[in-house]
Amino acid sequence: MDVALVTCSEWPELSTSDAVLQKALAARGIDARALAWNDSTADWSQPRMSIIRATWDYFNQRDVFLDWARHVSQLHTLWNPFSLLQWNTHKSYLRDLDERGVPIIPTAWLNKGSSVNFEELLQERGWTEVVIKPAVSAEAYGTILIKEGMAMEGQLYVDHMLTLHDMLIQPFMPAVLSSGERSVIVIDGEITHALSRPPIHAVRPDGQEQADLPQKELVQPGEDEVQLVRKVMDALSSPTLYARVDLIRDMEGSPCLMELELVEPSLWMHWKPEAAELLADTVFKQLQQTSGHAGTI
Incomplete structure (x- = not known):
């Protein structure tokens, strides 16, 4: 196997989008196959490159996932790089980007184990409708909308979730x-x-x-x-x-x-096959460089 297209045990098969990528890689002589990151029988020394595509369960066990990613990155090229995966799997990356001049949705950051007066926070910020979400999340896990007049529900939800997670509160964008x-x-x-x-x-x-x-x-x-x-x-x-x-x-x-x-986004390459071709070209060039044999994979 040249390339592992990394999935997960709950969703082990390639998505329609990633099947388009697999076909584009095959047209370049690259053997790319789905391989679940949490498949205990997988031999990660076999691929020459791993591309994370559908690790949609990682947020349930972030530390285990990052241990896996660190290990694989020491064996061969991992995309995206481990340092970015570690950074991007916790939504505090948004705070970092904000500090680097990137405009983000205004955010109240709440640490696990802390407490907050939900109604006072909304009044101080001038927010009426807000979205509450965990800092480690995917597929809208733990994400809810609190509308005006639902401060009690918001308080109960935040109190509960802060026993489990770092949390974010953001104004709802109409x-x-x-x-x-x-x-x-x-x-x-x-x-x-x-x-x-x-x-x-x-x-x-x-x-x-x-x-x-x-x-x-x-x-x-x-x-x-x-x-x-x-x-x-x-x-x-x-x-x-x-x-x-x-x-x-x-x-x-x-x-x-x-x-x-940067971890496991849907890329909808079946809507834009040219994107799969570009990605396959990039992978082909990188495999050529690592093989040391120009013109061959």
């Missing part, structure tokens, strides 16, 4: 209901495509039907969005093979960063 969030895909430093997406299920306002929400579709990112994506990528400490930059427009209509996905 733009997610009109234009949706924008997911911009970056492959080897190049913006390949972007999608608008409806809000995650956990934060849809009560009674809002799916048909009434923005639907997923390919879009052309605006120039201000492109500039923000480039600013985000320039702020990183290491190169990336892939990235997904999720944006939303704030109350003033300016784009800001919702999430930077």
Whole structure:
């Protein structure tokens, strides 16, 4: 095996998007196969490169996942690099990017084991509707919307979750209901495509039907969005093979960063096969360089 396309035991098969990548790699003579990071029988000395694609259960056991990633990175090339994985698996990376000049959604940071007066916090910040989420999360795990008049529910939820996790509280951005969030895909430093997406299920306002929400579709990112994506990528400490930059427009209509996905983002390459071709070209070149035999894999 040349390349492990890393999945997880709960979702061991390749997604439709990653199957397009596998086909593009095969066209270049590269043997790429799905391999679950938490498969106890897997031999990680066999691949020459590992590309994390669908480790969607990592947040349940972050420390174990990072131990695995550190081990694999010592055996061969791991994408994305271990240092970025460690950083990006805790949402405190958003605070780091904020300090580097990247606009993010205003955030209240709460440490595990701490306490907060939820109603006072909202009054001090001038927030009425907020999203509460764990700092280590995926697939909207633990993410809820607290609407105006639900301070008691918010307090009970925060009190409970702070016994388990570091937490974030952010104002709800109404733009997610009109234009949706924008997911911009970056492959080897190049913006390949972007999608608008409806809000995650956990934060849809009560009674809002799916048909009434923005639907997923390919879009052309605006120039201000492109500039923000480039600013985000320039702020990183290491190169990336892939990235997904999720944006939303704030109350003033300016784009800001919702999430930077460097671990296991959906890249929707079946919507834009050229992205899979670019990613496969990059992998091919890297394998050539490590093989020491120009023109062969």
